[in-house]
Amino acid sequence: MTQSPSTPRGPRSAVFTPLDGATRSLQVARRLTDAILLGVISPGERLPTEAELAQRFGVALVTAREALSEIRRAGLVETRRGRDGGSFVLASSDTPTQVLTARLRGISRIELADVGTYEATLCAGAAERAAELASGEEATRLADWLADADFTTARTAARNQGGFLLELAVISQSPRLVREQIRFQAEFGQLLWLGLGEQAIRHEVYGCNETIVAAISAGDIDLARSTVRRLLKTLTTWLLKTKERLERAA
């Protein structure tokens, strides 16, 4: 397999898709935070300018500015002045824990659990349809893709996990499930994939993916659905457990 066709990219377009609703600056800040935590935006990298952020998120300039000062306060980026200035992602070694704590404190257990429930329902439905409808060729293609997919780092695992769940929706043949999966991942994907920073979680999730592919190949609807639920449960439990641990320690 050759590599992807252009410049190095992560699931970044998801990071920058337009937003709607209230507290937009907070939403922008959260999305950037999740992307930095997951390594989609790397330490030392320059963030887009206020004007670029405003345009890409579809928000006012002042909203983008507020979001940037929010993540600066959280100690995630530093702003340098001058010709080569801008906001740069900090590489400090203790940043991830600090930021993760702040990020998980900013979202209630109920919201975290609901994000997991929603994605589990969406993906279980897609997996069910995929197991019912997949041709032998589609199942083989998915198995081949998974066999070659890189799950060795948090960043590649996040990209490929998002891709895998999107592919389930594609095999379900439903344009609506595909669109909803893309929307969901844009909003919450980076948060939900945070557990993939741990090798044990990556290993377990990859094992679930393999079982799902086997279930789709065999047309085993129940196994496909229950394994997707287990996979999303693993990721959601990691978030809840980590939030509890960090907040108790604080």
Next chain:
Amino acid sequence: MTTTQETAERIGALFNEHFSMLDALRTQVEGGMERGADLDALVLGFVQPRLMIEGATVAGAGYIGGPGSSPTPGVGGAKAMHFAWWLGPLAENPLSGTTTEVTRLDLAAREYADYLRDFSSLEWYSVPESTGARHITGPYVDHLCTCDYMLTLTTPVGARGAGIVGLDILVRKIEPQILRLLRAIDGPAALATAGGRIIASTADDWDLGSSLKQFSGCPVPGTTLVVATGENNHSI
């Protein structure tokens, strides 16, 4: 009543109209390649008026060069493919919102699709490339372009490895034309792929994405599609 054979011929003619458009584009691109012309401008000039037709069945079209055709190398120096592909006006698309003009496909804004490591391994590219003949991919949900249910028609262009020209047909837009032809047959009938996946069906219990099991049908001339009828297919 019209026979299944006649219906298959009429559906064949419908697809041939689309393939003729593709052949015309191929001729233009091949001419452009020989002259060393600006292929992007040439392709845009050809596809723009066709994508802007009110109620067009074609949602996107263009030329995609083989690996190495893009001046910008991919990750790790991989041979990137050049996409000269345009999309027609879109209504409330999750990726690009509502557009009223043609827009160029921007893969950089489709980074969630990065998990697709190699576009040249995808069916719409690999099959015409290896057979040297025109091909219909789908029906499938195409999340690279419009996030809709699609049939993609592709045909190789130039020397081997030079690339393909293609067009995307929205299944929901061509469905009325196919159904009108299928309804000339007495009883339930379906247009399906060689593998049995149903593109359009007049059956009451038709299910999105479903396939015919053990079927025989009348081949649609010039394609690998078949028209299957209720007489010999219980599952229609």
